[in-house]
Amino acid sequence: MKLIGDNNEFGIGEIGPLKGLSIDDRPDLEKCIDSVCHELEGKEIPQKEALLDWLKSNIDQDFPSIRFGVETAILDLLTKGNMKVFDCDLIDSHMPIPINGLVWMGDESFMIEQIEAKLRSGFDCIKMKIGAIDFETEIKLLKSIRDRYTKDEIVLRVDANGAFSPRDALNKLEILSSLDIHSIEQPIKAGQIEEMSNLCNKTPLPIALDEELIGIDKKEEKAILLDRIQPQFIILKPTLVGGNLSAGEWIELAEERNTGWWMTSALESNVGLNAIAQYTSYLHTAMPQGLGTGQLYYNNIESPLVIEQGKLKYDHSLEWNNPFD
Template sequence: KDPAAILDSNSRWTEELRQWPSLRFALETAWLDYAHGGVHTLYNNAFVKGTQAIPINGLVWMNTLEHMQAQIEDKLKQGYQCLKLKIGHHDFAAELELLERLRDRFSVKELMIRVDANGAYQKENVYPMLEALAKLDVHSIEQPVAAGQSDVMSDLCEHSPLPIALDEELIKHSLLEEKSEVLHQLKPAYLVLKPSLHGGMMGCKEWIELATQQNIGWWMTSYLESSIGLNAIAQFTCEYSTSIFHGLGTGQIYTHTIPSPLEVQTGQLTYHPMKKWGSPLDLS
């Protein structure tokens, strides 16, 4: 069954839920799963068949610098070729030193480095920071300044020496016209899309189509979903290009989630069709 047709048949509800993306995403997942027999297959594509893995970035959470370094070493041992570091919590010089040590060990061909500032920087001091990061061949920076400063963000997207990726900036824009307008105004290099925040799967589909029209790159990211949500995002992602690194490793943070065929191996999210799903009863 065509997933798009299934969601279109429920378009009345999805339209009414534009302002509640997490609920919209949950219902989309339930509808698609039910339509395919309740076996956790939403999109019958190469990922769910086990023939296509999705390359993902290893996420280094904000913590003490020592713990962040330990996370880096752990991710490298696991075979990740792309690391995304949360920055903006510590003194910038200390964080820059952490990144410099990492880049000294691995060339840009060996390791992609992304950073996410979560809006931590101010317009008065952000450019010197971006210039320092650009010298390390950092791939991109997510949300360098807080969302809602369209003039500042537009200037950054145009003049930054480092590609800008938008995340929180997209959340409040749920209508198609609004999405088109914000992309035309800001012209970012990348979008970081999360179904739970950016309109469910149908909402992300709109973002992807608009980004493609404007030659804007994008990648998918999970947002603390359980194995159920991560499975849905991964299958949706594989409907598009899987050549770029996506942010689909956060499902690993849970020790109490429904057992699934999802597995991270050498920096790739994989699906093992021969492995059975567990049930909510397994959590009791």
């Protein structure tokens, strides 16, 4: 989306709900975007300090991807439309962000091939999707990786996407923990609060909440969820939780509870990835982030964002190919 200000300056944001997961993945989304833009027309644009409250007051919580797009466009406009939405070391100090490499589950040779390619590319943190095939086969594949690479050589994260049942989840976590797994994302489906709380209390393997955070907007409701479940980590996807500033609210609450966190992109183009990466850098975290999904595009918007040696960097020798020029 394009937000026009004075003197023909404009800011750019991305509205890109993730199909099948975003709560605003709906057939009438374009009409909803038009309606929101109509409602916002003529309203005074807030400064950054008041932006989160302004977004919550003006855009319904059922439209997190619209909030993310409007938030980014406003922040871009406030800096005269130069695609810099946060002061951050990524741009100002040329400091790259370490990221995890994503490996898709498959047969042993396919997975080893992917991991070796990631290692050659400089990654030392690997995230693997599990839950799509037989669990015993997945364990065998993970074990074959650990037999080749120690935890000092590769940090292994796994993402179950809610594939385990509450009944057998703890047993599976115990098996996974023997393989020096860093953490597991969303072992059971979101919405099973008591079951997830019980798992986080008993788990031998750190649990990271992901889909569990979607749809929760009020700060007090976020605090209640964290207090009830007490996860070891939370994972923030700004497109799904209502923007970077809303993710920051989660992070503030998590840090108060000594809960770890990291940021993850959700198939945004480089416009959305740029905003997420800048905010991540602004927060000064050293943990590997999940910011590499833009590589899956074949028609992405050209930008200074590049991945080198397992890190996302901002190459000042490259320029933006502005989609609105």
